[in-house]
Amino acid sequence: MTNLDHGKFSRVTTMFHSLLALTVFVLFFTGYAIAFNTELWWMVELMGGNRGVLSIHRLAGFALILLTGFWVPYMLIRSASRSNFREVLPDLRADAAAFVQDVKFALGRADERHPNARQFAGYKADEVPLLSYVGKGVIWIFTVELLLLMISGLLIWRKTWLIDFYNSQSVAMAFVAFHGLLGVIMLMGVLFHTFEHGFHPAFYPIEMKAFLPKDQTPNFHGNPDEYETTGIERLRLRPSWRWATNVVAVLVVVGIVSVLVASLDYGGYPVPETLAFNEGSVLRTIGINIGMFVLLLGLLLSVYGNVLRARYLRQRRERAATGTTAADGGEPASRDEPGTSGTDDG
């Protein structure tokens, strides 16, 4: 009855999301290993050494371009997907109001959050939009960042294309700096995204909507008005949630701050203004490695989500075969299954 039990993505999109995560993580690991070589030299060694690491980066870059090159037209061609597209468009008035109210809420000047900010918070499905303004923001910010990263990456890779246009070395270097800057900005987004969806109390440790296609997600088909509550009280918070969330929150902040400070410190990222050798500091090394650890956590969660989906679908098949009610959301048949608390509570 809450938004919790509504699947969000089609099968193609959940697959796209997992593959996108994989390529983006590989791009991050290789790209950061190069950019923060002093702190992450061990990652270069793990990923093909100095002779291989860039090949992997570029291979993943091509994969990313192919992937989006397939998915975007696919979405535009299917009419059902095109209508979803409308849901993602920012609603300037309501979304801006939700943002303003969120700021007030954070400052203690508002009693509650705006419906457009409240995707999960105990509302019935028909009362709030499926996507909060934060969710829309994530989609659009990542879209723009990825697009610019792909373009600048291609131009760095094929410098001659640039030189043909501008006939200047500075332009090539400007694109290098731009590519690096975008990478740093996007890291913040990805760490935040991992935290937001992995450590929400209702979903921890994983939001299954990203992995289970909506046609497989148990859905509520009744009339919400016939029910007193939203059903959120039937979720059980995992005992480890509190400390896990605190620990990861600290790691996310340390990771983001370290990467930011390091890139400012190196100056004119990733083109240092002054020459400095062996300049790594112990603190910065630890901080940047923590950032990479959170990235790895994100990748592992993405893999875990797929494992859970496979397990859930298998259990459903087994139940169907043995004649028991399938977990269609009407009966909380699979409530005991760990990790899918967000999807199986009707």
Added chain:
Amino acid sequence: MSQGVMSTGEGMRIFPDVEACIDCGGCVVACKRTWDREIQNQRIDITTMAEGIAGPQGENAAKVDPLIAGENPGETSLPMQCYHCENAPCVSVCPTNALQKEEDGFVTVQDDLCVGCQYCLSGCPFGAPQFPDSNDGSAQLFGTGGIMDKCTGCRPRQEAGKGPACAEECATDAILVGSAGEISDELEKRGSGSFFNDQAMEIIFGEEDAQLFQDYNPDQ
């Protein structure tokens, strides 16, 4: 010893005298023979500008004076190699610190650190970075440059008190090796100028030492 080599080792600078270069290719051969480099790997290469065009003062006449006067200097040949710049842009842009400006003044490449990103190629104003493996199978496929290679300034030779192979071999002593002061004095003695603009001179010699060369070209 070539007269172009005035001192070697610590604090060494390397710089061409465009008035002397006759595009004979001797330096290119000397470098390849000494270091056994691949055929397409030009640690030193001679760039010829305005080929076949006579300057206002005739062929083989002064190049720098007309340039300063804003005229076409006519055909000019310039041995281009790594000048082991004081403010080396390549060192600044290298993301992995594979390029280092060493204390003795040489700019070196650590093969183990270079990832072949070719940023240095975009950073160097003089086209010094070479990527001899960039046409190899996987490097070509993924567009990586392979490991960067460039003029080493013949550091081992210099440490042994010899000049760089190119400078020693040059028939017209067009490659000058020594301290910034020695090079600027020698150019002045020969009545030659620096040919490069102020910006390039500050990259190669640093702001302070670049002043040494302005005595000759006060209004350049």
